Every structure is written in structure tokens, then in C-alpha cells.
Amino acid sequence: MKSLPVFSIDLFCRVVDNFGDAGVCWRLARQLAGEFGLTVRLLIDDIAPLRLLVPGATKGAIVDQVTICHWQQAAALQPADCVIEAFACELPPKYVEAMAGKPRRPVWINLEYLSAEAWVAQHHLMPSPHPRLPLTKYFFFPGFVEKTGGLIREQWVGKEPEPSHHAGNPLQVFVFSYPNRALPGLLETWRTLAQPPHLTIADGPAGTAALSWRTSHDVARSLQISILPFCPQREFDALLARHDVLFVRGEDSFIRAQWAAKPFVWHIYPQQDDAHWQKLNAFLDHYCTGMTRAAAGAVRSLWTAWNREDGSSAASAWHAFAGHLPEIRSHAGEWAMNLRKMPDLATNLVTFYQKTVKM
Numbered sequence: 001m002k003s004l005p006v007f008s009i010d011l012f013c014r015v016v017d018n019f020g021d022a023g024v025c026w027r028l029a030r031q032l033a034g035e036f037g038l039t040v041r042l043l044i045d046d047i048a049p050l051r052l053l054v055p056g057a058t059k060g061a062i063v064d065q066v067t068i069c070h071w072q073q074a075a076a077l078q079p080a081d082c083v084i085e086a087f088a089c090e091l092p093p094k095y096v097e098a099m100a101g102k103p104r105r106p107v108w109i110n111l112e113y114l115s116a117e118a119w120v121a122q123h124h125l126m127p128s129p130h131p132r133l134p135l136t137k138y139f140f141f142p143g144f145v146e147k148t149g150g151l152i153r154e155q156w157v158g159k160e161p162e163p164s165h166h167a168g169n170p171l172q173v174f175v176f177s178y179p180n181r182a183l184p185g186l187l188e189t190w191r192t193l194a195q196p197p198h199l200t201i202a203d204g205p206a207g208t209a210a211l212s213w214r215t216s217h218d219v220a221r222s223l224q225i226s227i228l229p230f231c232p233q234r235e236f237d238a239l240l241a242r243h244d245v246l247f248v249r250g251e252d253s254f255i256r257a258q259w260a261a262k263p264f265v266w267h268i269y270p271q272q273d274d275a276h277w278q279k280l281n282a283f284l285d286h287y288c289t290g291m292t293r294a295a296a297g298a299v300r301s302l303w304t305a306w307n308r309e310d311g312s313s314a315a316s317a318w319h320a321f322a323g324h325l326p327e328i329r330s331h332a333g334e335w336a337m338n339l340r341k342m343p344d345l346a347t348n349l350v351t352f353y354q355k356t357v358k359m
Helices: 020-036 047-053 071-076 093-101 119-123 183-191 205-215 233-241 252-260 275-287 293-308 311-323 325-339 345-357
Strands: 008-013 039-044 066-070 082-086 107-111 127-129 136-140 172-175 198-202 224-228 245-249 264-267
Touching: 008 020, 008 071, 020 039, 020 047, 020 066, 020 082, 020 233, 020 252, 020 345, 039 047, 039 071, 047 066, 066 071, 071 093, 082 345, 107 345, 136 345, 183 205, 183 311, 198 205, 205 224, 233 252, 245 252, 252 264, 252 325, 264 293, 275 293, 293 311, 293 325, 311 325
Parallel strands: 008 039, 008 082, 039 066, 082 107, 107 136, 172 198, 172 245, 198 224, 245 264
Antiparallel strands: 127 136
């Protein structure tokens, strides 16, 4: 545990879609409480998704030193010393009024979504004065480079050797994605290989699609497919470490794949205006630096095909990706090692709080 004066944190989370919002907020809350010894309350508007990620998570429960509250309880609470508004979720008005009424006003942070785009570093820590109350909100951007807020990373990350693939054994491939029309094309390609991979597919739309595909093909040449029931968050990181290639989605599993230091493919959350493509390519520009042109091209081609849900292109791109796996695997390890040289998100949040209260 890191030694510092104890202060309190209220972390607000609205569950917009899937499990990413709850997952990211829980990891951060747990680290702030467990590694820094801080008093942390997680105020969430929908506890049901959190309960699946964190067994025992109920209203009023204390799990891993984090007190779990329902969003509606906020109006009756005395605001904490530091208030984190995750992903622009907009705090309850009565709670904001209470913040302004405290003799020592809280440090108010809007924790933004993760992005590798260049503008992130320019906007990190920008202040936003409240139009009516004597409060200032600071925008806090996670990121992959210096002058950003960094990434969620617990102390244990990188301290345990990860299993590595042994030549001659089937590849262990993990698939956790949004619904994706490219999956049947990849499954067809994998089953025709001399040594098909062993697949673990997270239960949900992708798992359903995989089982439907398997029933319509020659059983004798079908892939070995295991459907994974919903996995609590504590087990998820170890699950990733046991596989050789990871197909992940959203933000939380995207980060965990990088800490697993494995070759991976990211299914980014699609946006109606296609803004996600700029975000995806910005990350690839960073991630592919240092690879040979051929390996970088293989990564980009597979990621692009997967996110375009183009089964034919994804099937073709897989062959190039698999052909460069030794280099991609080595690069994944170097990438994770370099990221670990930067302060993590929780450390940066605590440091910013300490500096701000001294201003």
C-alpha cells in the first residue's frame, strides 16, 4: 500500500451500455482503496451489471474496501474530498450544490474515455469553471503517452511471467466481441488450417453465432469451440493470460489485453458518425511503431477487416497476421513494458488531487 494522507473519493458511474462503464470504474475504485488506502464510495445507477462483474456487489455492501452506493443515495451524502465524474455522467444537481457548500470544496474531476488521439494530451487537466457555483471541474484524459492521465494498472501487473505459446501446440484464441458479421469467415478459415486453433468464445452474440456456424458444418472438421460463461472481473485477467491471441472489445478488455502482452485484435465500440475510426487508427499509429512494415500491415489489415465486419477480408488478413505472430508477440511484450514505465491512472489522479489542494 502506498503511504499518503487519507482522503475520501466519490466515484460516479452511469451504465450506458454493456459492462465497460461499470468495469472501468470498479477497477479504478478498487485500486484507489486497496493500493492507496483511500476511503472510496462507488455511486452507480445500475448495480445489476456490477453484480455480475463483482460477486457480492449490492447496495450498501463494502467489497474490496469500496462502499457500493446507488446513484439515488447521492442527495443524502456529504460529498467526498475528491469527486470523480466518470465519462461525463453529470452529477446529481443536489450533490453539486452540496459540493459548493462545503468549507473546503472538493476537487472535481471528469474522467474521460480513453483515446490515443493527439488532442488528448493538449486537453488533459483543462479546468472548466462552473457557470454559477464556486466550483471548477478538471478534465482528466487517460492515455498512452506522457502528459496524459495514463492507464489503469494495478501493482501486480507485469510482475508475474505470462504463459507463452509452444511451437507445435494449437493456438489458444480468445474471442470477446460485439456482434460481428466477420466471425463466420474467420471460423471457416480456421477450420481449414492444418492445425486449427482452439477457440474460447465469450457467451453472448459471438458465442451464439459460433455455435450456429458449427452446427451447419462438417462435425469431423469443426473447430474446438468452448463457450465461456460470464466471467467475474477477478478471473478475467488470468483468462487472457492463458490464451495466445486475444480478440477484445470496448475499453476495459482492450487495456487488459495490452497488460497481458499478447497479440490482440480490438473491436472498438462503433459510433454512428464513424468517429471510432479516427480513434482506432490513432491507436494503431502508436501501437505499430517499431514493427516491421509487413507485421504492421498485417495487424492493420486484420483490425480493419474485423471492425468493418468483412468476413472475406478478415479471413485473408488472418493468414498474414498468423505468419507474423512471433514478431507481433515480441512487440506486444515490449509495448507493455514501455507502458509500465509511465505512472498509472490511479497514481496520476492521486498526485493531481494532492497538487490541487495545495494551490
